Amino acid sequence: MADDPTSNGTRHRLTGWGRTTPSVATVVHPPTREDVRAAFEAAGTRGLITRGLGRAYGDAAQNGGGTVLDGTALTAIGPIDGPHATITVGGGASLEAIQRAVLRTGWSLPVLPGTRHVTIGGAIASDVHGKNHHVDGSFGAHVESFTLQPPAGDHVVVTRASDAALFEATTGGMGLTGVVLAATLRLMKVETRLMRVHSERTADLDATMRALVEADATHRYSVAWLDLASPRARGRSVVTAADHARAAEAPGVSLLDEPPSWRPTVPPVVPVNLVRSAGVQLFNAGWFRRPLPSEALVPIESYAAPLDALGAWNRLYGSRGLVQYQFALPAGEETTLRAIVEAITHAPAVPALAVLKRFGPGNGAPLSFPIEGWTLAVDFPAGDPALGAFLDTLDERVAAAGGRVYLAKDARMRPEMVPLMYPRIDEWRETQARIDPTGVLTSDLDRRLHLTAGSTRSPR
């Protein structure tokens, strides 16, 4: 039978948030840094990858036949260093827990992605972004330093000054440079736990894009929710633009007023996909016409991560799961964006949820996703092979326009697209091979996309 290299690990079937492409791995839960190091020593021929809260949509945090290191025990949340506006946290601490801890004293994480259920290790590994990317950049921009456990040897504290190549290879590096044990992050000051949100309805895609450009000029946060479920909807949207509310704007609301933690959750057994064409069109017909206050005060987390309000919403897609296709296109490729959006309204699966946003400039990390321009994320029910062929054609258009697909969302791209979308992959591979010369770090994503130089080798 399969070798089970660790004594304390148990075999588990794992998928990403999209609930597709399951594989079985030995999952270990190291409670301390020393145990993380020991897990590397015990890893077998199929290698090791770290897993946080399992929010990557595809196969990034799976490692069929190998070891999956559950990093969520490293949850320390250190005291805030006020003068430097930083905090040191464990690699397994979630953005939710950190945000809860810091908001009470008037601080906030400077980048909040579409879900708070992400660990620091995951946020760095995917170099996540939020609705303020056009102003504040991605998560990596706010990391001062991190402590990395490489596959062999002692852990290292990595800063831009100490080892720029490793810092950048880890930022967006999909966990393939080691385990982030801890990180020191910059925080930002907020006066309230609320955002002042302006909402605007647009009639079609061009109006949506114009509204986003305008919103970005005057607001720190912006995003558009698009209706692509029917060609007739033409990319109508609700564009929201937001800023942190000042204390004077929200009298009587204390920083200590924590939101209730209870939330409804989709039950585990949803045998069939509930996200179907007619239903989505009907839902959208209502949602995009609902009365919309032009201005409102909402909690930061509700604006940053509205889907977190419904636990396990991925179950709505039934047992075959969902595929999220998120790509970025450089500024100036608006014609390509229009063409792709048009194609998506005729996709072989219903585009249930679509979110459009503008990115500010990217950072220096070779595998970091954001590039200056546009990003569109679309959820499709999985299971139809025609969807795969369709998305392959979109990959070609995205790559030809100088864009890329977000690896943290991917569960179906072909390996030959990677060097086209991430032209600095060889530079990344060089650093990765330096930190992991024997090729211990790998994942299903790595094997599928041939990211690391060792991923195409047979097991050691």
Next chain:
Amino acid sequence: MTDATGRPRTVLVLGGGSDIGLAITHALVARSARGVILAARDTGRLDVPATALRSAGAAVETIEFDAELVDTHEQVVAHAFERARALTGDVDIAILAFGLIDEAPILEETPASAGHVAMVNFAGVVSSGLAVAQQMAAQGYGTIVVLSSLAGQRARPSLLPYAAAKAGVDAFADGLDEALLGTGVRVMTVRPGWVRSRMTEHRRSAPFATSPERVASDVLRGLDRGARVVWSPGVMRLVGAIVHYLPRPLFRLLLGSR
């Protein structure tokens, strides 16, 4: 790895000369597969199918595999998985397609020839199927497609060792799937009716006769829905139940001179 939209990348065919095995492989290549390992006793006979698969866009390697030599299967299958990883990656789908068919009615067959049919068709599936299952369990996922047959539902004299072996194969595949619970590996049993192929070209056709291509498209549909059993054509599910439960005098009547 088979992707989120059900598209495999790497396929292993044990019995790489089988018409049905090749039809399934061509369908998988047409969909997405880019690496194919064809294994057969006589690799010279794989040149033509390998060329056809290459022109369909796949990288192909051929290796030697003798279904009757059960002692070699563990090593041969390990080698096949190694070659696959060097080519395009872990084996996503392994098709057990090899088989022999009896040349004569049972009482006119030589005992040795009947024994060979049983060895290849049954023992060969048990040992190579287990070797594939172990390799796939070690990679944490994969699908094994086992070609059973309607004939396995009720053994008839004209095809007796073949049919009896297929009955064994069917039971083995079902049990193997159960044994693999929790490993990420699944077994899909395919029960075609009469298929027009090289194996059956000198025999009289039967009702609902089908083609390897039709079996292949039924297999792909089965893979998409995660089926444990695929009948091809679909009506064979009914035929199978009838021949299985029919009292023997009626079964004899139904077979007639067949």
